[in-house]
Amino acid sequence: MSEVSASAAAEDTRTHILDCAEARFRTFGYGKSTMAEIAGDAHMSAANLYRYFDNKQELGVACAKRCMDELFVALRTIVRKGDHHAAATLVAFCVELARWTHSNTANEPRINELVQMINSERKDVVVWRESRLHGLLAEILARGNDSGEFDIEDVIDAAQTVHASLMLFQLQLLMGMYELPELEARAAAVANLILRGLQTRS
Template structure:
């Protein structure tokens, strides 16, 4: 069975038009990424992007139906990198408890690296979550699918208990992942993030293991 990647786990971002693979689309996303990082998402209009790229506003609308759609594409690019790392860990040939523990560390490390070394990107991710953009929902659903995969394999291997509902258990685990990747929470408690991620994963794993 082929191992899924972020591209197969997460659907394409909403609001895109035209062919999925197109040089102009990539050019618009790259230019918009740079523009948003410099001026901020809220202060930028589609007309601003068009002027910066040297295209007409109408031409940009051939590929994206709104500024939000461009923002979702940028978020998808960033969150896709994080999800790819989690996917590699989740499908590694190792005990399930080791994989789950590493997933906590990975999502904390990658979120800190990508959200907080660039304030403007952090702001876009915050907007995506606060406004319930589809890309944020898709990312959370994709992470849950990876957790379900790891915990199900752990149960099959006899590592984890099997008395509780698999979905309810994994949904609860996914909620604890928010503690180490949610942009607002990380902003308030960034110091010692990886150590805290390890402590949370240890607590969760104690609850998952067979008694």
């Protein structure tokens, strides 16, 4: 097998492991899942599983980052769509953030165990996530400044403040309280309230 083929095979195996681990975390929870069980789901030995991930925490982090990458792709597509004004982009960003959080957790509450582990034990992952969200929000706000829609003195500070105001739509533990249409409507309403403070005064 060539080096390229071996690398592709290893990546396929890693993806398969992540698929199996995520399915188990969603069904049984992070706390009750073991590396041996995940190895069994992936039809490999535990020793082989440890060749790819040092421990369950690293496997959980890899699952979470893969899931969050899907969110970032969706949000980046919204942010960099050229035919929307900054105000409309901000509303779409907020609604997508709420939709993604709801769709990933509302009906599978056991995945929240993984979220709680990361929040308590892996602050580096939390910082990584926050910085990427801040960066995307800053892009929207800077574009609004450039177009004259917004009048923001400190875009970075404003992006962090906007992100803080969207915390409800990122709290996985609360998603079961809302039907998706209600949550999306709340996200749009919050975004429109934020816009009142950002828009240029005539």
